[in-house]
Amino acid sequence: MFSGVFDLPWWGYVLVTLGLTHVTIASVTIFLHRHQAHRALDLSPLASHFFRLWLWLTTGMVTKEWAAIHRKHHAKCETADDPHSPQVYGINRVLWGGVFLYVKEAWNKETLRRYGHGTPDDWLERNLYTPWHKLGITLMLAIDLFLFGALPGILIWIAQVAWIPFWAAGVINGIGHYWGYRNFNCADASTNIVPWGILIGGEELHNNHHSFATSAKLSNRWYEFDIGWMYIRILCALGLARVKKVAPVPKIVAPRSEVDSATLQAVIDNRYDVLARYAGSLKNLYREELAKFQDKASYKGLKRWLEVEVNQIPDDWRKRLDELLARSHSLATLYAMRAELTAVWNRTNATREQLVIDLQAWCHKAEASGIRQLQELSLRVRSYAVA
Numbered sequence: 001m002f003s004g005v006f007d008l009p010w011w012g013y014v015l016v017t018l019g020l021t022h023v024t025i026a027s028v029t030i031f032l033h034r035h036q037a038h039r040a041l042d043l044s045p046l047a048s049h050f051f052r053l054w055l056w057l058t059t060g061m062v063t064k065e066w067a068a069i070h071r072k073h074h075a076k077c078e079t080a081d082d083p084h085s086p087q088v089y090g091i092n093r094v095l096w097g098g099v100f101l102y103v104k105e106a107w108n109k110e111t112l113r114r115y116g117h118g119t120p121d122d123w124l125e126r127n128l129y130t131p132w133h134k135l136g137i138t139l140m141l142a143i144d145l146f147l148f149g150a151l152p153g154i155l156i157w158i159a160q161v162a163w164i165p166f167w168a169a170g171v172i173n174g175i176g177h178y179w180g181y182r183n184f185n186c187a188d189a190s191t192n193i194v195p196w197g198i199l200i201g202g203e204e205l206h207n208n209h210h211s212f213a214t215s216a217k218l219s220n221r222w223y224e225f226d227i228g229w230m231y232i233r234i235l236c237a238l239g240l241a242r243v244k245k246v247a248p249v250p251k252i253v254a255p256r257s258e259v260d261s262a263t264l265q266a267v268i269d270n271r272y273d274v275l276a277r278y279a280g281s282l283k284n285l286y287r288e289e290l291a292k293f294q295d296k297a298s299y300k301g302l303k304r305w306l307e308v309e310v311n312q313i314p315d316d317w318r319k320r321l322d323e324l325l326a327r328s329h330s331l332a333t334l335y336a337m338r339a340e341l342t343a344v345w346n347r348t349n350a351t352r353e354q355l356v357i358d359l360q361a362w363c364h365k366a367e368a369s370g371i372r373q374l375q376e377l378s379l380r381v382r383s384y385a386v387a
Contacts (some may be wrong), residue, residue, distance in 0.1 A: 013152045018155065019164040022201075024058045025053040028168060029201035029228040030235075036119055037067040040216035040245055041232060047240040052120065054134035056129050057143075058160045063125070069118035072105070072133045074175075074213055075115070077188040083111075085175045087189050091178045096270055098169035167200050176206035183220055184211035185279065185307050186270040195224040204225035211272050212247035220247060246387055255382040259360040261352060264382035267359065268345045277380060278338050279307040281373035282331075289328040299324045306335065312349030330371050337366065337374065341381075 002161040006377055008016065031051035034040045038180045043051070055061055069083050072160075075084045082107040086094040094101065105111055120129075129136075140160065144153035171193070181192030190210035197204040197218060204228060219226035235241035267274060283303050290296045302321050313321065316380040332364050344359050359381070364377035 004145070004153060005147050008148070008152070013148065016148070017159045018154050020058070020160055023054060024160065024163055025167070025199075025201040026228065026231055027054050028059075028164060029203055030231060031055070032061070032063065032066045033070065033203070034216050034228070034232070036063055036121065037070045038214050039118075040214050040243070042242045042244060043235070044240045045265075046381060047235055048120075049124075052124075052129060056133065057140040058137065059164050060133045060137045060161075061164070062106075062130050062133050064112060064116040064119040064130070067119050068112045068114070069102060069105045071115040072111050077190075077210070078177070085189075086174050086178045091174055094177075095170045095174035098173050099165035102169050119377045120287070135200075145361070168203070168293070172200060172203045172206060176203070180207070182207045183276070184208070186211045186272070186276050192224075195219075197224070197228065202228035202378075208247070214245050215247040216243045217246045222271075249386045251387045252380075252383045253385040255379050257382075259356055259363060261356055263382060263384060264344070264352070264356050264359055264384055266386045267381055269386065270384055272347050274341070274377075274381065274384075275307075278341070278377060281377055282306040282334060282338070285331050285334055285373050286369075289324075289331050293327070333369055334371060334373055337362070337369075340365075 006012075006016075030041075031043065032055070034046070035043050041259065054211055055063075072081070073083055073085075078085050078087045080088060082088055084094050084098055084101040089101065106261070137157075141153075141157045144157040144160075146275065147153065148156055176191060177189045180193045181195075182191055185209060186207065188210055190207045192207045193204040195205070202218045202225075203209070205224060207213070208218050208220045208224070216232055217226060230242055232243065236243060248271045250273045251266070284304060286303050286306060287319045290299055295297070299320060301304070302317065302324060305315060305317050305321055310318070325335060343361055344355055344362065346354065347358075350358070363378040363381055366374040369375070
């Protein structure tokens with residue numbers, strides 16, 4: 001049996017497979033996801049075409065299809081129109097059959113028309129990569145056979161072809177909307193699977209991504225690591241990439257006496273930091289109020305529901321939460337005023353001047369409440385500055 005150009009021990013083939021599939025993962029997260037779908041960075045023609053060529057050889061995916069389906073996922077997340085939500089289809093169907101949901105949506109011409117704008121449309125795309133998208137993986141099979149021989153070559157090729165359908169279409173789209181931890185209470189069910197994004201190129205930090213979709217960097221906390229961001233920084237150092245946007249880092253200045261347009265913009269930019277601090281304040285006040293009750297055991301376990309949208313709280317827990325809020329005026333006020341604050345950045349039909357007035361009114365109300373946590377939050381709100 002032909003052994004190929006390279007005759008390696010078994011562990012050598014394993015390392016080669018991991019290396020080749022990792023290049024594919026890097027190509028997906030840097031080129032398809034952060035560059036094409038979200039325009040978080042610009043790539044030089046050399047880097048861009050390398051990624052396109054590699055993805056043509058290893059996945060057979062069409063750039064326009066991938067970008068369009070992913071953009072629709074963000075636009076319709078966790079609804080019946082989401083192409084691959086485990087909240088709609090169930091975790092097993094997305095985890096093990098996510099690739100079939102992708103293929104089904106790729107046939108939807110309206111999805112491609114509405115969400116596929118701005119993707120490559122040059123001669124190579126029109127005459128090779130799109131019409132002959134299956135030719136690439138066939139050439140990759142021939143290359144693997146030539147380099148590694150019959151059995152190792154076939155096994156390496158199978159791993160290459162199956163890697164993205166399982167890890168991206170299955171794990172990220174499935175587990176990334178079903179299980180894990182959340183840094184930010186964004187509107188969808190996205191989660192960070194683990195804090196170290198290495199195996200799947202940083203895509204493990206999926207809640208961070210859904211919270212700041214146009215950020216080229218997916219890590220957000222000091223203990224998180226996004227290997228895709230490391231590669232992007234290397235490309236930038238080589239002059240092959242330029243970062244356009246990353247998630248905002250809160251800039252805090254001396255509190256303003258009055259809210260102005262710049263304060264409003266800073267609060268909107270840092271709204272997830274605002275919500276995270278608000279959640280912390282709710283939990284602190286919850287503990288203080290609970291300590292006052294003789295029957296505190298009746299309200300144990302409610303802390304986790306304080307930052308969850310009302311319509312997502314199970315009925316039995318919602319009843320207990322309502323009872324607690326009825327007994328604690330301070331907690332009820334803090335809980336209710338969160339909705340008033342989020343309305344500031346959710347009211348799309350209001351003028352900017354009106355939103356400034358609304359935010360100033362919220363701060364005045366918070367400071368006059370006599371509730372320490374609300375007063376501290378108002379001080380924080382008036383301290384945000386545009387970075």
